[in-house]
Amino acid sequence: MHIPDGYLGPITYGSLWAAVIPIWIYASKKVKEILKASQVPLLALSAAFSFVIMMFNVPLPGGTTGHATGATLIAILIGPWPAVIALSIALIVQALIFGDGGITAIGANCFNMGFAGVLVGYGIYKLISNFSRYSSGQISNAGTRNSPLSTCHLIGAGIGAYAGINLAAFLTAVELGIQPLLHTGADGRPLYSPFPLSITIPAIMLEHIFIFGIVEAVVTVTVLLYIKKSHPELIRG
């Protein structure tokens, strides 16, 4: 899902850079408010963590494997705005040091995965968790289904992760698919990504709906289950 250099024209990548810079400024302000102390080491380690979990391949039934971005997972663990910063730093380091994703496309990749994916995933998680709380008659005691990471929270986390990565993939598909509409030469040939929306959307979305979305949901839920069991004190969100 990392868009390399050369696929997006200047209008698209410039607009996404312009969109993501205020998001970073706002996120860093929110982070200062939320994490009063030790924000630097926590954010740095969270960025390193999000970089490293993208290396893990997860097995799926039938022999397929895929890797997750961990966007919703990190948002649940450290909060949505710190997650925006952590994911963005991981994506920038990937682009600069390892050529995973383009330099001009940093804005697009951070917007899709580091912002939209994170906030939508976390938003759905919160919505389902809160819905479960209200539907069961307000806040309950620890140890009941509404305690940190109850079944409803885990379902919310899974659905949020699935929706978050699929939204990020959809945005990627749209950004690539609009290139032939935005940038064409005098002879009508596309100057950047030549594939129209009718091709980019099914090509990218099918693999995310059937493989990577499932991987993301599985990773998010199983990691949260592990943390709930072994380190419950680490859950913030």
Place this chain on the structure above:
Amino acid sequence: MGIPDWLKTVTRDELQVVNIKKPRERFLDKTLRHVVSFVEDTMFNERTSSIKGFLQGTEPRIKIVIIFLFIIVLSFQKTVSGIVVFLSLALLLALLSGVLITLLKRLMPAMVFTMLIALPAALNLIVDGEPMVMLHEFEKPHTFYQITIPAHISVTKQGALSALALFLRVMASASLVFLLTLTTPPNRFIKAVSSFVPGAFKSIVSISYRYIFFLTRKVEEFIMGFRARNISLPATRHSSLIGQRWTASRMGLLFSMSIRLSAELERAMEARGYDYNFEVQSERLKVSDISGPDILLIIFSITIIGVMLWTPLM
């Protein structure tokens, strides 16, 4: 002393386990491959950046600005010839820096991947235009959902040019980025990058870069430990579930490690008198930092960028 007979005979069940080991543990192999290529690339960058070449002798901050400008100006190029200028430039710089072969090797996966993506664009299925080579003829056009397959499938002139431009543009951009990492020691590179990042982000970038290596080593140890303790994942229908559980537990463990390390780091910083919102002070670029190769690179780049922006190639 000979090998006992019971060790030489292989039962049918054991053979089955050996045969199925590979696919069931593919996720481990892939993760390990990621980890190894990450460490290898970084080690290799350390080696190539110590070669006495043209770009190795330049100031990293100047090099970063120039390469980024090249990538931006390249993105504005509308003709194949304009893109070729930048690709040739990247290859020339790689040659002068003694990293041409390494660069080509590193480009290989991107080359294959981009070619596979770009090739269909040459067909009239994607980009309509003047037919150059007729590939297949159907009796009538077919429509599947929104995609129409025309009666004549051919390579078009516009499509071929579009595919070629995409391939060359991606290769030129990737070459320029790889040039940066191949000719700058990783620590100096991250320090130079940090100098362009505002406020507390400087320290976040530099600390996270260091801990990426620590956590990556941990992932390698997890896999090696798993391999050392298990001959193979059990040959059951639930082996993917076991693999998922293992992966999730290692990710969870990595997260708890990250939190513990961040707390330790915080205490260490506190003990050394750092404020919570400390910022890494980046050194200002002084005139004395600029050497002969830097001046040469600046003049050369300004000329190329000027020419590419104002000539009819645009």
